[in-house]
Amino acid sequence: MPAIMITGASSGIGRATAEAFLDEGWRVGLIARRAERLEDLADRYDGAVPLPCDVTDAAAMQDAFQAFGALDVLFNNAGMFGPSAAIDAVDLADWQRVLEVNVGGMFIAARLAFAAMRTAGRGGRIINNGSISAHTPRENSVCYTVSKHAITGLTKSLILDGRPHDITAGQIDIGNAESEIVAGLKAANPQMDTMDVAHAAQSVLHMARLPLSANVPFMTVMATKMPYIGRG
Secondary structure (H helix, E strand, O other): OOEEEEEOOOOHHHHHHHHHHHHOOOEEEEEOOOHHHHHHHHHHOOOEEEOOOOOOOHHHHHHHHHHHOOOOEEEEOOOOOOOOEOHHHOOHHHHHHHHHHHHHHHHHHHHHHHHHHHHHOOOEEEEEEOOHHHOOOOOOEHHHHHHHHHHHHHHHHHHHHHHHHOEEEEEEEEEOEOOHHHHHHHHHOOOOOOEOHHHHHHHHHHHHHOOOOOOOOEEEEEOOOOOOOOOO
16 A cells, blocks of 8 residues: 655645545545644544644654654645735744744655655655745745745755655645635635645645656646736
8 A cells, every 4th residue: 555644634735635645545644733633534534644743843743754654655735824914024933934834844854754765765755835936926925935935946956866765756836726825815815716626636646646767846736717827
């Protein structure tokens, strides 16, 4: 049975992706802070393994990875949007928290997955949740945008450093999937074009199913009519 670890698995893209993999018979490690939501998945699926912890807690994350055991794929998904404001209105504590979660948390998870895969000696795949903001930001999103640009660098480094060990990496840049983050943005802009989060989940599943001899370094999946291609 193939195995995947998913961070941010309690809601939105992470939860939809967990359900997609569980429906396909994968063993799925579920990492998030809200334990009751993970237990709900475990009650419905035999292959679900709830591992409640905060992705920024390196010791707790190490314990979670050790408890889960061998894995084939990491979906490095946990993240937060942070304040919606111009840079001079952003509190430094909010800036640091976004980087701690979106960059630090992803680094911790990738580091643990890479070590587990290298030790097992059978290779593996790390899929990072980037964002369209890794390429084209929204207004007043400096914290989120900077963090997602950093994830592009993490993805490229993992691809290169993993080659000797048959470990590869890819990044999925998702636009306007109907997650909790997007729900908040849509409340302020009811005309925002969105897509079902299941399409993002199926895209992650496609990337994970590839043999290690093939890779999708970067994939963009987005609501068709969102204003990303071209200029307003």
